[in-house]
């Protein structure tokens with residue numbers, strides 16, 4: 001059975017923790033989109049980890065971790081990550097890399113940085129991991145698949161030459177930076193080949209057999225609905241689809257095999273990068289939530305930069321869950337809110353004097369002002385509680401109010417970053 005674990009919001013909802021937790025009883029965990037531009041923070045018996053490319057199921061010795069064809073694969077970063085976890089005592093994971101995955105090239109990373117520099121104040125707030133140039137090249141059909149590393153030297157050099165001719169025009173005239181050479185790029189690719197060779201696999205064929213054998217498979221999404229290029233806050237989105245539906249394509253499995261879609265929703269809001277964020281808060285209020293948030297503050301797992309903070313947004317989350325095709329909501333980081341006397345929740349957007357609960361397109365979103373309902377806080381520590389009924393009444397009211405507003409069942413409540421800090425609930 002295939003389960004997708006995805007985010008309803010701007011990312012950083014705690015998908016890593018939920019994936020790590022569900023991986024305990026799963027066989028295969030697959031990354032199907034995105035690259036090393038976002039991180040999942042995981043805390044377990046081996047320590048604290050920030051994973052960027054590896055799937056969050058990598059900590060068990062019974063799991064197979066897969067980099068699907070939809071991923072922007074940065075080979076040196078993948079290998080650094082494998083080394084890092086091994087150094088912390090995690091058993092060498094079983095990893096497979098799709099032969100159809102495409103590689104982030106060194107010039108993608110350079111071009112990402114140069115473009116952000118050029119845009120200056122109008123930049124996207126990219127993590128400069130090369131993701132936008134990577135996906136641009138993929139769809140412009142000038143990307144490099146892992147399988148091409150095994151092509152003969154002449155064909156590969158010929159393709160490199162064609163591709164870098166175009167890149168060098170940009171480097172010379174737009175960015176005024178050093179140019180690329182065929183030999184240098186070829187050499188880099190040969191280094192990548194050596195690193196990746198033992199792991200390369202026809203992933204969709206492997207998964208076809210695994211599904212037939214009834215294996216339990218997880219698809220791990222990166223970022224969240226708001227960052228989807230089609231359904232999110234375009235253009236302040238990421239460059240690959242963050243939706244569960246894309247899991248079928250980015251892993252190479254039939255769409256109808258995805259039986260469960262666990263959408264991870266955080267009990268308050270945070271976002272990184274630029275873009276509309278209606279329930280954003282500022283000043284001391286934001287600083288305090290940021291400091292207390294997550295498992296040691298809301299700071300980017302990849303960049304360390306402070307995340308933008310906000311109250312829970314029912315409008316964005318209802319839409320975010322709908323567009324994911326949610327079957328279950330995992331409601332996370334609820335323990336963090338225990339310090340508040342009152343908790344505002346955004347229940348509507350006021351646009352041109354009218355209040356709506358429907359999430360609008362970006363042009364209208366710019367004008368939206370949050371309409372809040374203020375709920376009473378529970379003023380206590382809820383970590384350690386394992387039964388839903390034992391949560392304070394105001395805490396249950398907060399969960400149930402949000403569940404009603406978003407219209408999808410909250411079947412899991414996460415009240416701490418640890419692997420087993422979870423309360424299951426029959427909604």
Ligand code: GDP
Pocket residue numbers: 007011012013014015016017038039040041042043223293294295296301332333334335336414415416417418
């Ligand atoms: P992801 O990208 O969706 O996996 O999310 P991140 O890893 O970027 O951010 C989630 C952060 O919240 C991580 O630091 C987690 O350890 C932490 N976290 C996850 N669930 C909980 C929870 O229920 N309570 C607390 N306090 N922290 C949590």
